[in-house]
Amino acid sequence: MTAIAAEMDTADLTLERAQRGDHDAFAKLVRQHESMVFSVGYHFFNSADKASEVAQDVFLQLYRSLQDITDPVHLTNWLRRVASRRCIDALRRSRFRMVSLDDAGDLPVAARTTDPFLARRMSEHIAALPEAQRMLVILRYQEELGPNDISEIVGMPVNTVKSQLHRALRVLRKKLETR
Amino acid sequence: MSFESELQDALRRKAAPDGFTDKVMNAIEGHQVRPRRVPRIAAAAAALVIVLGGWTIHRVEERREGERAKAQLMTALRLTSKKLQETQQHVQDISTR
Numbered sequence: 587m588t589a590i591a592a593e594m595d596t597a598d599l600t601l602e603r604a605q606r607g608d609h610d611a612f613a614k615l616v617r618q619h620e621s622m623v624f625s626v627g628y629h630f631f632n633s634a635d636k637a638s639e640v641a642q643d644v645f646l647q648l649y650r651s652l653q654d655i656t657d658p659v660h661l662t663n664w665l666r667r668v669a670s671r672r673c674i675d676a677l678r679r680s681r682f683r684m685v686s687l688d689d690a691g692d693l694p695v696a697a698r699t700t701d702p703f704l705a706r707r708m709s710e711h712i713a714a715l716p717e718a719q720r721m722l723v724i725l726r727y728q729e730e731l732g733p734n735d736i737s738e739i740v741g742m743p744v745n746t747v748k749s750q751l752h753r754a755l756r757v758l759r760k761k762l763e764t765r
Numbered sequence: 766m767s768f769e770s771e772l773q774d775a776l777r778r779k780a781a782p783d784g785f786t787d788k789v790m791n792a793i794e795g796h797q798v799r800p801r802r803v804p805r806i807a808a809a810a811a812a813l814v815i816v817l818g819g820w821t822i823h824r825v826e827e828r829r830e831g832e833r834a835k836a837q838l839m840t841a842l843r844l845t846s847k848k849l850q851e852t853q854q855h856v857q858d859i860s861t862r
Contacts (some may be wrong), residue, residue: 609790609793609794612790612793613786613789613790616785616786616789616790617786620781620785620786621778621779621780621781622778623781624779624780624781624782624785625776625777625778625779628779629776634782638781638782638785641781641785642785642788642789642792645789646789646792646793649793704771704774704775705771705774705775705777706775708771708772708774708775709775709776712772712775712776723772723776724776727769727772727773727775727776728776728777728778730773755768755772758768759768762768762771
């Protein structure tokens, strides 16, 4: 058995145990995916507090809907879909006030960026994009998904995903060129 | 560094705040959240509705069949009676000639 197959088996077992009501197994699922869900919110809102709030709601919804999840791949895509929808809904509902990165608080970063100043500027530009384009850019470059996968997650035609991404990248490039 | 690498760099995954999992588990264990399950009584009621519904449809279908057969029989009797009257009239016409 390859290492990947063994890992998939373990993930399957954890999911099954969580579905049977094992809280330790569910906690393991949360730990496995918390960084991804939190980061979608963090990059979308530019706020650790708001990202944490949305991520918690996503995992509570997962707990309620656990019986609908068929396998670990479905789980990852379900979390991406629900996280992105929750972010957009929360923004539309409250017209959440964007905070500057200075107010966003220090966060433990999973991997050090090569140029923190540049990454910071880029994050500010991303945060200024329209909400739909912002989410597409996050799914494309944080989650490294292709247009087809993004289209399924956000429920948008593939061609629209491509054109919106193209538009967002053009804006970002232009803003960076004027630095 | 290319533009796409800069984007990936800016959008690296961040670690969730310390104690995030515990916070989620506390919310669940504090009975604020329950997994969505179909209650047994609801499942039994649904099964009963299906069985009763099937039986009712069967009965309605049977009654319709009966009514259809009755209507056919009545039409046949009407036709026969008409034919009989015509024959009778014909016989009377011959005998009076």
